[in-house]
Amino acid sequence: MDRRPFSEASHERLISVIAMRVFTPTALVFFLLTLSACQLPMTGSPSATPTADLSAYYGEPKAAVLIINGQQQRAGVGTSTWITSKSGDEVSMSHGDAFAMVTPNQALVTKSPFTATLESPVPAAPSRLSYSLVATTHLEKQEHPEVGTIAWTPSQPAENPLPLEPRQDIALDLSPGGYVLVVFAEWADLGSVEYGFWIEVQPETLKATPTLEATATSAPTSRPAMETPIPTPDFDKTATAIAQAVVSTAQPKVYASSLSPDKNWRVEIMVSDCVRVGEGDPNVYEQLNLIQISNGVETVIDSQLHYCEGLGAYGFEGLLWSSTSRYFYYTPGREGAPDGLCWYWERPIHRIDVLTQATEFVGAGPLSPDKTKIASWRERDLVIWGLNESELARIPAAISNARLGPISWSPDSRSLVYVQTTSDCFPFGKSNVIRLDVSEQRQSLLLESETPSFIHVTWEAPNRIRLGDEERNQWTYNLVTHELRQAP
Numbered sequence: 001m002d003r004r005p006f007s008e009a010s011h012e013r014l015i016s017v018i019a020m021r022v023f024t025p026t027a028l029v030f031f032l033l034t035l036s037a038c039q040l041p042m043t044g045s046p047s048a049t050p051t052a053d054l055s056a057y058y059g060e061p062k063a064a065v066l067i068i069n070g071q072q073q074r075a076g077v078g079t080s081t082w083i084t085s086k087s088g089d090e091v092s093m094s095h096g097d098a099f100a101m102v103t104p105n106q107a108l109v110t111k112s113p114f115t116a117t118l119e120s121p122v123p124a125a126p127s128r129l130s131y132s133l134v135a136t137t138h139l140e141k142q143e144h145p146e147v148g149t150i151a152w153t154p155s156q157p158a159e160n161p162l163p164l165e166p167r168q169d170i171a172l173d174l175s176p177g178g179y180v181l182v183v184f185a186e187w188a189d190l191g192s193v194e195y196g197f198w199i200e201v202q203p204e205t206l207k208a209t210p211t212l213e214a215t216a217t218s219a220p221t222s223r224p225a226m227e228t229p230i231p232t233p234d235f236d237k238t239a240t241a242i243a244q245a246v247v248s249t250a251q252p253k254v255y256a257s258s259l260s261p262d263k264n265w266r267v268e269i270m271v272s273d274c275v276r277v278g279e280g281d282p283n284v285y286e287q288l289n290l291i292q293i294s295n296g297v298e299t300v301i302d303s304q305l306h307y308c309e310g311l312g313a314y315g316f317e318g319l320l321w322s323s324t325s326r327y328f329y330y331t332p333g334r335e336g337a338p339d340g341l342c343w344y345w346e347r348p349i350h351r352i353d354v355l356t357q358a359t360e361f362v363g364a365g366p367l368s369p370d371k372t373k374i375a376s377w378r379e380r381d382l383v384i385w386g387l388n389e390s391e392l393a394r395i396p397a398a399i400s401n402a403r404l405g406p407i408s409w410s411p412d413s414r415s416l417v418y419v420q421t422t423s424d425c426f427p428f429g430k431s432n433v434i435r436l437d438v439s440e441q442r443q444s445l446l447l448e449s450e451t452p453s454f455i456h457v458t459w460e461a462p463n464r465i466r467l468g469d470e471e472r473n474q475w476t477y478n479l480v481t482h483e484l485r486q487a488p
Contacts, residue, residue, distance in 0.1 A: 054124060054190045058083050060094065061193040062121035064183060068110045068199070071358065074379070075183070075195035076102035076149045082191035093191065100151035101134070101180050103196035105143060106348065106361040109302070111202050113173035118183060120166040128186040130159040131170065136178035136198075143312070143338040145345050145364070146403055146424045148379050150198065152180050159184065174201045202303060243305045246275040246285040255286075258318045260325040265354050266291045267301075267328050269316045274308040282308040288316045288330060290352060301352055301359060304332060311339045319349065320371070322387040328352045329362070329374075329387070342425035343455060344405045349374065368413040373438075375407050375416055382407070382418065384438055398434045398443050408459045414438055417446065417465055419457050428453040428470050433477070447477065447484065 061082050063074040078098040085092045120126065139152040162168065162183075179199045186192035252270035259266050268289045274282040288302040306314040315334030321327070331347040338345060346364035353360065362385055363376025373392065374385040380400070384393040397404060397420060405419035415437050422429025431454040433447040447454065447467075452475070456468035466487070467475040474487040 054083075054122065054187060055086070057122055057190055058085055060084075061191070064121055064185070064195045065119040066108065066181070066197045067117040067119065068108045068114055069358070071108055071110075071360070073104055073106075073108045073197055075197055076104055078102040078182070078194035078196055080191065080193040082193065083189075098151070098194070100142070100153045101139075101182050101194070101196045103150050103152065103180055103198040105145065105148050105150050105198075106350075107178065107198040107200040109200045109202060109359060112175070113171065114201075116170045116172060116181070116197075116199075118162075118168055118170060120185065122187060122190065123166055124187060124190075125164045125166060126185045127164065127188040128184070128192075129162040129164055130184050131162055132159055132182045132184075133172075133174075134180045134182070136180060139180065145338055145341070146343075148377070152196070174199075176201050202300070242277050242280070242283055243285050243303070245277045246272050246283050246305070250275045252285060252287060255316075256318055258321065258328070260321050260328070260354070261323060262325040264293050264325060265328070266293060267318055267330070267352070269318065269330075271315075284308055286316050290328075290354060290357060299357055301357065302330075302332065302350070311336065313337055313347065317347075320367070320387075324388045326354055327387065328354065343403075343421075343428075344419075344424070346376075346407075349376065365407050366409060368409045369411055370413040373413065375409065377404050377407075380404070382436065393438065393441050395436065395441055395443065398445065399432050402430075402432060403428075405455060406457055408457050408465070410459045411462055415459075417457050417459055419454055421453060421455060426470055428455055431455065431469075433457060433465075433467065435479075446479070446482075 059082075061077050061080045063077060066073045066075065077096075078101055080094070080096045082094045082096075083091060084094050118131075134152070136152065139154070142151040142153070144151065162170070177200075179201065181197040181199055183195040183197070184192070185195065250273040252272040255269045255271040257266060257268045268291060270287040270289060272285045274284055276282040283305055284307075286304040286306075287300055289298050290301050291298045302316065304314060304316065306312075313333030313336045315332070315336075317331050317334035319329040319331060321329075329349055329351045331349055333347040346366070348364050349362040350359050351362055352358075362374060363378045363383055365374060365376035367374055372387055374387065376383050376385065377397075378394075380397050382395045382397060383391055384395075386392045399420045402420035402422060403424040405421060407416055407418040409416045415435060417433060417435050420432045420434065422431075430448065430450040431452075432445060433454060434443055435446050436443050446465075452469035452471065452473060454467045454469050454475070458466045460466045463479045465477050465479065467477060469475065475484060476487050477484050
């Protein structure tokens with residue numbers, strides 16, 4: 001179905017030819033993320049009778065927001081047709097073909113049934129609005145950590161109409177598992193866009209009894225699959241069915257345990273052995289449980305089902321408690337790294353609020369030396385988190401169109417440096433080394449260099465940083481004298 005009503009046929013054919021003839025299947029993966037747009041001037045107003053002055057929203061599609069149980073997720077932006085400027089009858093529009101459903105790289109976690117609140121970025125009522133739901137078990141997943149998105153293919157969901165309102169509730173009752181929610185929105189005087197959200201529905205009753213006697217703090221070195229396969233369940237072989245079969249056969253054991261500083265809470269990570277279900281691949285099931293010491297009440301906070309020999313990043317690992325014992329920080333990427341990774345990647349960080357038992361995505365980045373703050377990339381912003389608070393600061397990356405790279409804290413935890421490059425793989429092109437004064441939220445460019453191109457940075461002494469270039473050479477930069485030297 002053609003959902004870009006403002007485009008002319010010749011322009012549509014031009015975009016299709018460019019997309020299909022220039023990109024190989026591998027190159028298309030990278031094209032999915034950048035959502036490369038063709039700027040095409042057009043004649044004629046999109047609407048004979050404008051419904052509102054929406055010029056403030058020209059330029060590029062703004063992300064919609066989905067709210068579930070107080071947790072918010074900014075949409076991934078997929079295929080779009082959007083007004084960039086308009087002067088009289090001349091309209092310039094941006095056409096972006098994603099070739100996939102694009103979502104953020106962290107899911108909203110909930111239990112069914114639930115109500116999702118959709119908030120449009122445009123206050124005017126849309127002229128068309130619909131949504132689609134697709135189970136992630138039917139999709140191919142391509143992660144792109146440099147922009148914080150996932151591209152899901154194929155993209156052919158059926159549509160369900162929605163009331164034409166800027167804000168509304170969508171009541172859903174879904175089986176446990178992962179889903180991509182795609183919202184198609186169109187404004188008669190602005191354009192159209194596909195918004196993507198990722199939702200994980202947790203099972204209500206699936207829960208392993210912890211083996212409290214076990215005190216293992218490291219994962220087994222190998223996880224052999226069972227010799228005799230378990231019969232495939234009679235019901236549909238969903239992720240939940242597989243998880244139930246794994247848990248019933250190989251009860252998870254304590255992989256790691258962490259007690260809060262006030263000794264009122266304990267977090268336990270439970271990991272099963274490898275189990276093969278039916279004719280499928282062997283799987284491991286993991287749970288992250290929060291236990292209240294005073295009454296022994298245990299809550300499943302997060303869970304994972306993953307292939308024993310699969311690629312990508314997987315597995316829970318506890319990181320640290322906040323000093324107030326209110327927040328526990330952990331990563332769902334203990335082992336491995338995203339498929340096809342070329343350059344920079346940090347393990348994602350989540351945190352549990354023990355008072356509400358809700359989880360929050362912090363981002364990906366390093367802990368400060370004084371263990372009071374985390375610096376993480378969230379979309380194109382550098383966010384500073386206080387371990388006992390929420391966000392302390394949010395600063396846009398210094399180079400708006402450059403790739404985001406490694407972050408390193410100063411020894412006194414008051415400043416940090418980070419790297420941005422033109423490309424996220426060799427050759428990296430022009431590199432920029434930026435310093436941020438956290439308290440004043442002031443950024444300054446320390447270095448701009450293409451030969452060498454710097455791709456790693458470490459703040460190793462109060463007045464000295466160490467840099468690594470794409471040829472694996474090491475350099476030092478003096479922050480007082482501004483002298484750059486190649487290290488022996």
